[in-house]
Amino acid sequence: MPKGLLYLAVAILAEVVATSALKASEGFTRLGPSLIVATGYAIAFYFLSLVLKTVPVGVAYAIWSGVGVVLIALIGWLVLKQPLDLAGMIGIALIVAGVTVIQLFSRTGAH
Template sequence: MNYAYLLAAILCEVIATSALKAAEGFTRLGPSLVVVIGYGLAFYCLSLTLRTIPVGIAYALWSGIGIVLIALAGWILYRQPLDMPAVIGMALIVAGVLVINLFSRTAGR
């Protein structure tokens, strides 16, 4: 269940971060509310994961997966291109997340 909370935290953070651009410096109410509520839910869900998952592992997973999802959201929603170095860098991040999940004994299983 803790990984489900972590996934929820990541998804809320990705939604909130994606809405930042649409909020236009918090001048648009709807997207601004999405940002505030999304980050609030993200941090709440992240706090629930920390009951059993070490903070370093949880944050590494949150940030690694979040970076990739935000880059994909920017590419899809805002037509922000990704060049080859960006794709390679994100592939290395995904590889790091996989190493943590598959081989780390501190991943809180």
């Protein structure tokens, strides 16, 4: 796996962990979840900065945010039991399709 993709995967996972802990931080009034949020975002942005050495910012951000949105929506639905209607599922499918097109067909993608 190319370093750019590995760094991007780490950035995405750290961002997803941090975002998932936001609700538990209760507006940053709980120390443990708040530390997870701060640490997760710090790791995410650090690794995203490494990705940007080899991948254009627009492509990297599109993949990072798109995959992050999909994962957070799935965590919300599966773990937090938040409803996800048909329109939400279609929107998520379109995000996945967009990221797939970038990865498979763009010469500027994170290869």
